[in-house]
Amino acid sequence: MAELGLWVGLLLSLALFSALVGDNALARLAQHLLVGAAVGYGALLAWQHVLRPRLLSPLLAGGAPAERWIVAALCILLFAGGLERIAAHFAAPAPVGAARHALRFLAAIPAALLLGLSVAVALFGVLQGSLIPQAFDTVRRGLDFGAPPAGFAAGALALLLTTGALLALRVDPDRDLAGQPAPVQRLMLAWLWVGRRGLWFAAGVLFARLAAARFSLLISRMDYFLAELNRTGLWQWAERLWRQVGG
């Protein structure tokens, strides 16, 4: 069985990589299998580790608190609403009856609760976890006038690039600088010039680290192929063939 899994994994990986040559049926088949397996595994995990132990079993055992029944009702509403939407998508267009309207309205309640909770957590978290600590840290470190020249220059450069990047994203020279005096225009254009170069540099850094991450995935996949070829014996068979051909 382990060897079968070995061969299936190798063949499916090769099929997926065949998409580099062009879209073909094997690549499509492998993609469908991958997506289907991932979704099925996720659904099974959700049932085994979440729905059954945390919702269904306590309800069936009895004595569950009232909020569990409310949660169950919301789950059923959301599920039913989702099924209705899917069915309506694949069915012929037809006027929506009162019952379906009511179902859609009720199913929107748990969806709205989920969305509202997620947004609230995200907003509050951004404030307390990112914006406020980062702002305080920036103010605390900021421009240190007592620092050595190199440190002060680094801080000043960071301030210049940050403000220049912000201006480059917000200021339109043709519209915002049209009525300004010439010295102000020259200063702002120079500042914008620096800000744009800072943005280009930041984009370059992002691209470089992203490329490194993707190369890591590619190299790891090459390592996997080599390991699989060794474990399946194909590599040794190819070596023997090469020796025979090459003499």
Added chain:
Amino acid sequence: MPIILCPHCGTANRVGSNFCNRCGADLRDEEPRYAPDEARPTRLEQAARRAAERLNPPAEPPAQPSEPPEPPAPQPDTAADAPAHPADAPAHISEGDDAPSPPTVPFFDLGLTSPTPAADPAASQPWLRPAWDAESAEPAEAAVPPAAPDAEEAGPTSSPPGAPARLVTAIQGLLTPLNISAGATERTQPPPPPRLELNADQARSLRRQLADEPVLAARPLPVPPPPPSLRIPWIFWLIGLAAALPVFLFVGSPPPSTAPPLPGVQSAYAAVQALPPNALVVAYWAYDPATAGEMDLLALPALRHLAGQRARLAAVSLLPGGPATARRLAARALRSPNELQAAQPVATFLVQNDFWPGSAAALSLLRQAAAGGMASLAAAPPAVSPASQRSPDMALIFASGAEDVQHWLEVVQPLYPTLPVVAFTSAAADPVVRPYLQSKQLAGLVTGYDGAAAYEEMRSPGATTEATLTLRRHTVAQGWSQVALLLILAAGSLAGLLTRGAQR
């Protein structure tokens, strides 16, 4: 002087003009018309003349007035009654030329009993004169011969003897003759646009035609070239070859890199090294098999280090594949025969491995019953006494994306400000996560294959284990791939420069 009225703007142009002086409209097909100040016989005058001619054929044809008449006095009614469309006025005047043939009997004849010839019709009917001024003229009765009885008393059917036949009687002096003219002036208002009555389909069609680009029927529109395709197979093959050669040909096994690692690796190693024995570490597992190719390089050294420190790991994941990945890595970290520490069962190392659905909002479950939230993760095995249960000593984040690190720092960390957090992330997340290291929200940061190699080198300096050899081979392949990418970028930039120069 006859003029030509422009049919488009109504401006008066001299006869012989080919184009309007004001708007440039073509006047070559227009007929000359008479200016309002010219002695053009009005419709009434023409009818009266024709009636008079029939009754008393003149010896010589009536001549057109030679001297230019005085311009008529401005009359408010005339302005108010001026046609809105000057073109209508010329058409109105022109109707006099195209007027139907006068009836054999004037239709407004109200009883002419004794037709008498009139030597000069205008003599008795001064209102027929073009320059006749109603305000300054004598009453109409004055035109009647004194001997003639009063017209009103005589009745409409009588006329004084010897006087020319009147076309209209009994209204002399009651009506002020109006000098009906075209009223064309140099300051004519432009004609209003014609009112179109269109239905919905016609209006839609008209809007579409007006919005579309005009098409020259005799010339085919140039077809724009198709945009360049971003699928350039030879680039992919070149980079793939550069990555595959070191792997398949075992090209090079360089010594450990002497370049200093990125900031954060040393502090991450130090934080894990400082853990006390039997420490409880919470691991937020935020990557699945899709990104395991890179993240396994980072997670394995960390797990081996934790195993060497005899720590216990409580893994929680928001991804369905996270727990399986954590279990696999934990088994692999304890399986290596080259490790110096004694083999440890996975269950004693990975004490908890949970899947929490609900994305980032599920992390707030850790805030529930603040002290119990985290402690509930410390599901101590039966062999461990309950007294050993305590709050975690450290939090590790294994994330392929920056947002997972941010979620932890935003949702969980504020509740446990003294808990040290070390992040192991993908290289792509490094630029976004590094500010959190600078602000001391992260105790350590290890990113990418280079961070993993540096961490492994710190953990086992100079070792030639399978892990270190794999990382070194990976480093070589990364170098080759990045050189290939730089060559492609340089070639593309050079081609772009040459092309731009050629276009100039």
